[in-house]
Amino acid sequence: MPSTTEIRIPVAVPRRWWFTPVALGLLLAVVGTLLWWFTQQREQHYRHQIEASLNAINQLQIHGIADWRSRRLGDAQALTDDALLAHTVAQWLRPPQAGRGPQELQEQIAQRLRSLVEHLQYSKVALVDPQGRVLLAAPQQDMPALQAGDLAALAEALSTALPQELGLQQVQGQSTTFFSVIAPLFDGEQPLGALWLMVDARSTLYPLLQTWPNNSRSAESLLVRRGRDAVTVLSPLRHRSDAPLSLRLALQDGGDGAEENDTTVALAVAGGRGTLYGRDYRGHDVLATAGAVPGSDWLLISKIDTAEAFSDARWRQWLALGLLASLAVIALGGLFVVWQWRAWQRERMLKQTLQQQMHWLEAAQKAASIGYFLYDRKRRCYQLSRMSADIFGFAPQQSVSLKQWIAVLEPQEREHILQEHEQTLKGLKPLRLQYRIRRASDGAQRWVEAWCEFPEDGAGAGVAMMGTVQDITERKRDEAELQAYRQQLETRVRTDALTQVANRMALDEAIAREWARAQRGGTTLALLMVDIDAFKAFNDHYGHLAGDQCLQAVAGALAGCVARSGDLVARYGGEEFAVLLPGADAAQACAVAQRLLLAVRALDLAHAGAGNAQRRVSISVGVTSVDVQQLCFVLRGRPVAGLGPSWVPGEDCLELLRQADAALYQAKQRGRDQWVLYGPDCDASLSDRTTRPSMDGKP
Numbered sequence: 001m002p003s004t005t006e007i008r009i010p011v012a013v014p015r016r017w018w019f020t021p022v023a024l025g026l027l028l029a030v031v032g033t034l035l036w037w038f039t040q041q042r043e044q045h046y047r048h049q050i051e052a053s054l055n056a057i058n059q060l061q062i063h064g065i066a067d068w069r070s071r072r073l074g075d076a077q078a079l080t081d082d083a084l085l086a087h088t089v090a091q092w093l094r095p096p097q098a099g100r101g102p103q104e105l106q107e108q109i110a111q112r113l114r115s116l117v118e119h120l121q122y123s124k125v126a127l128v129d130p131q132g133r134v135l136l137a138a139p140q141q142d143m144p145a146l147q148a149g150d151l152a153a154l155a156e157a158l159s160t161a162l163p164q165e166l167g168l169q170q171v172q173g174q175s176t177t178f179f180s181v182i183a184p185l186f187d188g189e190q191p192l193g194a195l196w197l198m199v200d201a202r203s204t205l206y207p208l209l210q211t212w213p214n215n216s217r218s219a220e221s222l223l224v225r226r227g228r229d230a231v232t233v234l235s236p237l238r239h240r241s242d243a244p245l246s247l248r249l250a251l252q253d254g255g256d257g258a259e260e261n262d263t264t265v266a267l268a269v270a271g272g273r274g275t276l277y278g279r280d281y282r283g284h285d286v287l288a289t290a291g292a293v294p295g296s297d298w299l300l301i302s303k304i305d306t307a308e309a310f311s312d313a314r315w316r317q318w319l320a321l322g323l324l325a326s327l328a329v330i331a332l333g334g335l336f337v338v339w340q341w342r343a344w345q346r347e348r349m350l351k352q353t354l355q356q357q358m359h360w361l362e363a364a365q366k367a368a369s370i371g372y373f374l375y376d377r378k379r380r381c382y383q384l385s386r387m388s389a390d391i392f393g394f395a396p397q398q399s400v401s402l403k404q405w406i407a408v409l410e411p412q413e414r415e416h417i418l419q420e421h422e423q424t425l426k427g428l429k430p431l432r433l434q435y436r437i438r439r440a441s442d443g444a445q446r447w448v449e450a451w452c453e454f455p456e457d458g459a460g461a462g463v464a465m466m467g468t469v470q471d472i473t474e475r476k477r478d479e480a481e482l483q484a485y486r487q488q489l490e491t492r493v494r495t496d497a498l499t500q501v502a503n504r505m506a507l508d509e510a511i512a513r514e515w516a517r518a519q520r521g522g523t524t525l526a527l528l529m530v531d532i533d534a535f536k537a538f539n540d541h542y543g544h545l546a547g548d549q550c551l552q553a554v555a556g557a558l559a560g561c562v563a564r565s566g567d568l569v570a571r572y573g574g575e576e577f578a579v580l581l582p583g584a585d586a587a588q589a590c591a592v593a594q595r596l597l598l599a600v601r602a603l604d605l606a607h608a609g610a611g612n613a614q615r616r617v618s619i620s621v622g623v624t625s626v627d628v629q630q631l632c633f634v635l636r637g638r639p640v641a642g643l644g645p646s647w648v649p650g651e652d653c654l655e656l657l658r659q660a661d662a663a664l665y666q667a668k669q670r671g672r673d674q675w676v677l678y679g680p681d682c683d684a685s686l687s688d689r690t691t692r693p694s695m696d697g698k699p
């Protein structure tokens, strides 16, 4: 069917298509790096924060404990320095004398001991002699005996006159842990004994270890004292029910008598300061800090579970990350929206461009009467543009089946067109075809030209053929008119304007053509040269206008004498004519010459200057007929008289003219109004041509 031309619609291809994905990738990379950096910074920051606060708590508690200890020792020192108390005790210890009785003195001392319990919050207070025996206890108090280790401290206190601490102790038969101090008493230089002061650690010391500023679930402070291979925990445990002083932690695995291992305590005891990471007595990962209590062999270890310490930090970190991620998502969402918006805009612009191009295409099709189409091989149908449908006379926007298209083809051309169509589809080769149709809408016959092609990239070539179709009816009509005009011109150019027979150019072409044909076919070719006799005299007598009419009449008579296809009557020039007779032998040519003579005579044109008796217009005819092949052989084999040294192969046909002319000359010589067949005698008389006699016998 119709034409095919690939329909190329200029489309504004987005130039930097890669920009958006690359920018998004870079943005994601930057955001990721920033998030990672931020996470690291935050983690570092939180770690420092936690370590600093743990350290601060540890220091605070150490100060509290040190202060508590020094107060206890201060109390003891004050009692040692109390001269009144020492004097009273000394009196009470002496044998009874006049004055205050032992009972009264005892009452005074007991009163003093009670005041220590009541005002200084000591749990137990007792007066012991230099051997460590309890002499007097605060009222209603059951005092244990000094233990063997404590007697050394007592002796030290009495010898140095300085209070000595007994440390934290578990009193036999009681669950309470006491902190004991020995305050020596002297009567002058004489040691009297000592006050044994016991303060309940549970109510006065241990609360200092619980001063945590937060409500952590795992935070804990341990007061420990280093032994030889193990560490004794002096304070109660938060996560276990072990009594103070009962738990011993090994300094290393398998420590002597140690019950548990605690790496943070081991590190602290080994001198580790700052933040310590390890496992506690429960086996939990902890973060700890340790410090020595000044003036003692105590260490305070403050610790918290790592998981708990960082859970809050992690939670806050995740919160920050979540915030950042939300911002990133919002930013990406914004970018995506912008991208989509731009894509939508681009699509809209492309659609507008496409629409505009389609309008232009439609307009161009209309202006050029060109429509486009698509042929679907599978469905065997055409999709036609509006212009294509118009050309074929189908309804607009119609899908036309192959059958419908075949129906509009001109019946006699149908088979040929279908063959071409099939071959094109088979070979996937472009096709240009002009054919006639009977328009479906009104049955009018129209010429169309179809260009068919297949997609350049090959995609879909198997299923589709595209093309354009143009109504070329007007062009065809113009071409036909042009062709007719050209033929007319051709005829005119080869026709003599006066006589309407062929002119010299047509004669030359005919001679060359027939000469070649005769040469190929081995046939004869005859030429008759015709000259009107004494035509100068006719002109002189009747005038040139009459001369022209005479020429026309003679030409008509000559033309009437030849009827065979290929025979040609031409005006050779002036009053001379030539008659070309392809295939005529000498006899036939002479017969024609005779007919020419008779035909001119039959015109019966008056010619006052004629040489004949009737004074009528007459002609002389030179006749020649040659076997072209033979003549050519002769001409090329040896020189021919008359042709001269300038003769060249290819001009053989001039010999025909020469012979006819020689015969004509002979006819004139013989008196005119006759024909002469060329013979050797004609050549002989050619040399006399310049002295050719006139009609009146003059040269």
Ligand SMILES: Nc1nc2c(ncn2[C@@H]2O[C@H](COP(=O)(O)OP(=O)(O)OP(=O)(O)O)[C@@H](O)[C@H]2O)c(=O)[nH]1
Pocket (backbone or CB within 6 Å): 498, 531, 532, 533, 534, 535, 536, 537, 539, 543, 544, 545, 546, 547, 548, 551, 573, 574, 575, 668, 672, 694, 695
């Ligand atoms: N009227 C007219 N005369 C022509 C035309 N062409 C040539 N002539 C004349 O034809 C005459 C030819 O004269 P010549 O060549 O002397 O020959 P002739 O008088 O016919 O004598 P012969 O040929 O010897 O019989 C000249 O006078 C030309 O002027 C033409 O087209 N019209």
